[in-house]
Amino acid sequence: MDTEKLVDLLKEVIVDHECILTDNADLHSYSYDASFGVHVPDVVIMAKSTIEVSNIIKLANEHEIPVYPRGQGTSLSGGPLPVKGGIVLDLSKWKDKLVIDPGDMVAVVSPGVLTAQINNAALEHGLIYPPDPSSSHVSTIGGNLAENSGGPRGLKYGVTKDYVIGLEVVTPEGEIIRTGGRTVKNVTGYDLTKLIVGSEGTLGVITEATLRLFPKPQATQTLMVLFEDVVVAGKAITNILSSGILPSKMEIMDQASIIAVEDYQPMGLPTDVDALVLIELDGHLAAIKDELKQVIEVCKSVGSREINVAQTKQEEAELWKARKLVSPAIVRVKPTKISEDATVPRSQIPEMFKRLQQIKAKYQVDLVVFGHVGDGNLHPNIIADKRDHEEMRSVEKAVEEIFRAAIELGGTLSGEHGIGTLKAPFMEMELGEVGLEMMKRIKRSWDPNNILNPGKIFPEPGQRLVLTDD
Amino acid sequence: MDTEKLVDLLKEVIVDHECILTDNADLHSYSYDASFGVHVPDVVIMAKSTIEVSNIIKLANEHEIPVYPRGQGTSLSGGPLPVKGGIVLDLSKWKDKLVIDPGDMVAVVSPGVLTAQINNAALEHGLIYPPDPSSSHVSTIGGNLAENSGGPRGLKYGVTKDYVIGLEVVTPEGEIIRTGGRTVKNVTGYDLTKLIVGSEGTLGVITEATLRLFPKPQATQTLMVLFEDVVVAGKAITNILSSGILPSKMEIMDQASIIAVEDYQPMGLPTDVDALVLIELDGHLAAIKDELKQVIEVCKSVGSREINVAQTKQEEAELWKARKLVSPAIVRVKPTKISEDATVPRSQIPEMFKRLQQIKAKYQVDLVVFGHVGDGNLHPNIIADKRDHEEMRSVEKAVEEIFRAAIELGGTLSGEHGIGTLKAPFMEMELGEVGLEMMKRIKRSWDPNNILNPGKIFPEPGQRLVLTDD
Known part of the structure; x- marks a missing residue:
């Protein structure tokens, strides 16, 4: 469908037409995130209600148009990149709900609320929202939920998923469902809440979340x-x-x-x-x-x-x-920072450090290592210049070897940044063919037309790691 | 397929033929759990290895024979009942692995290990396995994983699911997959670990689990x-x-x-x-x-x-x-205990108590209430005599009204006992048609022949609550 016709259809379901962006400059500002690659969408919609999201997705599903949900675009793995064009669904403007209920010890939030604001609001009641990704002052809870973000406090308190007890979700066919609820314990059927959190926007659009709070230490x-x-x-x-x-x-x-x-x-x-x-x-x-x-x-x-x-x-x-x-400090050395989050069992941390030093020497890359060592979630960061294509080829090889080392040591590709586009080529290495297939079955059964965040998590045939914007 | 032929086929894949039970007395001892209903299977297999489980399930899938995984049969919701006959897969004898790794702070266990044994083994290293269902000295970790069991310590420490970081699973088609791993943080693809834990044996048979341990307070x-x-x-x-x-x-x-x-x-x-x-x-x-x-x-x-x-x-x-x-104490009054675990948001506890007293008066049932009040997970227990069919009809109505009250107050059908056969008729009341359909889609995509624990969680057309064994 051409963009003009798409916009006409969208105008029928969006009340405020100023929330529909088609200007070239606007589209370009939605073409990247904090990882790699530039992909310009056909149209951007700043959604602000569940019914709007439902209508947009119904429309997209009917016409098989890709939809890319997006928060503040701080993803380090390509989560919100509109790699197949279509619609970017900007949820960062939808921040009207941030309710703290000290009795039930929960927060109920809209997807565009900044994560740090939730913790600040909880603190007023002597409570905390423990997940603390470094980006929490600029990233939205919607993005954190999609990626299951971690942070330093994860060691003691766990990650985003451990705090989500209920969701309102729009399915890939535009239906509105509620998962979980307001109770900490809930074993009624499959745990859709924990399936959707961390599914990187491929299984549904989260339009509201109920989060557990904890007493402030x-x-x-x-x-x-x-x-x-x-x-x-x-x-x-x-x-x-x-x-x-x-x-x-x-x-x-x-x-x-x-x-x-x-x-x-x-x-x-x-x-x-x-x-x-x-x-x-x-x-x-x-x-x-x-x-x-x-x-x-x-x-x-x-x-x-x-x-x-x-x-x-x-x-x-x-x-x-x-x-x-x-x-x-490290981006002052060179402009491009490749921030990985390969995670290993705690006992393997010294061995992982050794491997990282070997990789650094082998590929002559500027590698620094820091991170959440208590739970084995290291951040090997390579500093490079993405305009230097030869250097980036070495970086790509080094990154691949980092992933391989983590998996060999019983670890995982990603502890908290997600798979997105960047790590998709390595999924089978960790999960095996059948493991990956079981994930794909869920995706296909929920999103038969593959309209929600297509091109993410699951590798395309022959896909390899590319750390350039071209 | 007649049982004789089935047993012949099973003998080809089971090394120790004494692990195949077909004697009437044996079959009857696998026909019930701690809930209601008597269902005699065609054959029982005491499985003790992943490859055996894989072979059994491949065979069952090929011939579309129901398979019912079972631990110690302490389920309060009908989880292991072989409601459609076929094979009961007894995993309670498979207890060879119970390894505590204090460095990674994990336990790796076979499905038949008793839950209390895990905690005892952890204590020797100054660690604890926090989930503590009342039945932990008699129930297997496999059953606890299938049902996502809770317990009193859930208030501070969470439930079984919060401690599972890795699984080995045999899929409904007999394939062996590994989910998660040995790291606390893992966001590589969909969270199959947390999907399978609590899925009541309908999505896979858990053959090994890696569990987080915590420092002993x-x-x-x-x-x-x-x-x-x-x-x-x-x-x-x-x-x-x-x-x-x-x-x-x-x-x-x-x-x-x-x-x-x-x-x-x-x-x-x-x-x-x-x-x-x-x-x-x-x-x-x-x-x-x-x-x-x-x-x-x-x-x-x-x-x-x-x-x-x-x-x-x-x-x-x-x-x-x-x-x-x-x-x-309460079963001394009358022999039949209907133990529910409807759970409400903490702030609704007083209102739930009020509703429970009203239900008790309305249906003239012997209702006692106790449980995990800190997280709203009450245990309304009705004491009755299941041989008294008239009394049981009143109990059925009372139970249905308890579920309705919990959901009206923003709660859930089940906090920790699971859905099984007993609560299946009420699923749509809590989840809505689409919510339930999204769960069914996962089941269908994973288990196209519906061989794993069929007749559970999802209501059959017209199914209603029946609290008798007939």
């Missing part, structure tokens, strides 16, 4: 521990966890990350250590005092080089600043 | 609080949770439960109170001391009648004994 305590050997750091992490302590965060930075940060904004970090581990304890004040002692003992006993305990809230913030600066 | 503290009004108890529960305290357990017993226990085994409980709430705090010793003070303050401030704090481990056990005696 009384206090937090941060410490920074330096290690001359990443294997020793790995041992410390395992020993802390098996001593009965579950920190709220355990983040690692490798030597390359530390050097990048010191070059960017000197903080007095020693650049000759192999690893820096940031630990946050949370909970009751007396408990974390005691746990702090134990953590220090464990670290010393395995042979840490230096331990720095934050004495004030300001010192706590200072320590976390180092971790926050990694991303801005 | 340092200490526990139990207290019993008596209330003259269940509404006041509800207020106390909400206020405790919103004051930043998350107890590990919060169990309620209504007056009828207390009276039943006192009649059965006098413990000195006051029989004139409206509700008794048992609370367990766990965590760091200093933290729970402090939390105990706060809980007492909250209870007093809303107007509790009496608070009894356990001073020793023995007193703690004494207090919990009251709760444990409810089930044996």
Whole structure:
């Protein structure tokens, strides 16, 4: 169907015609996300109600037009890219509902609400919404739900999916369903809630979510521990966890990350250590005092080089600043950051570090490693220049080898960023042919015309990793 | 196919022919579970390996013979009942693997391992497997996985599903797949792990599971609080949770439960109170001391009648004994216990109690209410005699009205017992036609010949609740 006719049909179901964008400049601003590739849609609709979404999808399904749901476009895996043209369904403007119910300890939210706003609203009632992706101040809950976003607090509190107890969803045929509800426990039939969260917009458009909240921990305590050997750091992490302590965060930075940060904004970090581990304890004040002692003992006993305990809230913030600066620091070196999130079982972290160093040497790539080490969710980041096609070919090979290493060590392609377009070529490597086929069966049975976010998760025949925008 | 021919075919794929049961007495011992109905299978196989399960299911799929996976048969909803005859696949004898890996903080288990054994094995490493269904000393992890079992600790720690990170599964076509893995975070494709857990054996047979373990809390503290009004108890529960305290357990017993226990085994409980709430705090010793003070303050401030704090481990056990005696106490009154688990949002607990009392009066049934009040997961139990068909008709009506009340109050048919045969007739009431259809699509796409646990979850045309064995 030509765009003009499509727009005419859309105007019949969209009340506010200004929510339909067809201008070239507008279309281009919806053609990319925080990963790779530029794909211009035919039309963008800023949807603001369930009935609108339902009507748009019914129309799209009838005419077999691809629909690409989108939040703020912070995806690192290509989730919202309109790779087959069609309609981009921008849900980021739909933010009218953010209700905290302290009695039921839930939040009910519209898809366009920013994730950090949910936590802020919960805090007013002495509650928290634990999932804390680094992008939470700019990313929408809708995007977080589609990708099942994680974050540092995942170690103790789990990821987005662990907090979703109910959804309103528009199916790929435009029908409106409700999954789960307002109760924490629910075993009535298949768990569609947890199937849809993390399905990257391929099984339905989430139009409302009911999220669990948790009591706010009384206090937090941060410490920074330096290690001359990443294997020793790995041992410390395992020993802390098996001593009965579950920190709220355990983040690692490798030597390359530390050097990048010191070059960017000197903080007095020693650049000759192999690893820096940031630990946050949370909970009751007396408990974390005691746990702090134990953590220090464990670290010393395995042979840490230096331990720095934050004495004030300001010192706590200072320590976390180092971790926050990694991303801005590394993109100063080269403009293109390939941010992976291959995840391995905790016991394999030292081996994964070794493999990453080998890959770095083999392909001569600028690799830095940091991330959520407590749950094995590392972030190997390669810094490159995407205009340099030769360099990008090496990067592609290095990335593929990173995935292969993670899977060989019993891990997974993605801990929290999702598959999208970028990791689709590697799905079968992890899941096997039948495993992938069972996922495809669900997709086909729900979306027979393949209109919802087509071109994602499932590899196209012969698809390979391409880290350029061309 | 006649049974003789089926057994001949099975003998070709089962190494140990003594694992094939066809004797009438044997078949009858597999004809029931802890719910209602007697259904005799054609043959029982005690399977002990993945390849055996795969071969059995391939055979069954080819010849369109129903297969009913079964653990210890403690299901309260009819999960393992062979309602269409065929093969019962007894997995309770397959218990060879129970490996605790303290480094990765996981347990890897065979389906026939008893749930309590997993927790006991974890404790040896200072870890716990938190899900604690009341039946955990007799029920298998395979059954718990199929039904997504809960338990008192669900309030703080969640249910079975929250602890499953990887599965080996035989599909309805006999293919072997692995879902998830050994990492806590995994967003590679659809979450088949959480889809299969709780699917009541209709989407696959779980042949191995990887379960998360948690650090063992340092200490526990139990207290019993008596209330003259269940509404006041509800207020106390909400206020405790919103004051930043998350107890590990919060169990309620209504007056009828207390009276039943006192009649059965006098413990000195006051029989004139409206509700008794048992609370367990766990965590760091200093933290729970402090939390105990706060809980007492909250209870007093809303107007509790009496608070009894356990001073020793023995007193703690004494207090919990009251709760444990409810089930044996009530079946002494009449032989048939209809144990429901309708669950409502926490704020609706007082209203649900009111509705339950109205239903009790309307249908003149022996109704007692107890359960996991902290998460709204009540257990309204009706005591009757299933041989009295007239009484059972009233019970059926009462049960239906309990489901209706739970759904009206924003709750669900089942918090932890599953749908099975018993609640299938009410599925559409909660899910709507399209919601149910989306579940059916998954079932059809995975199990085109409908051989895995047919007759469960999804209602047959015109199916209604029948609480007799005929």
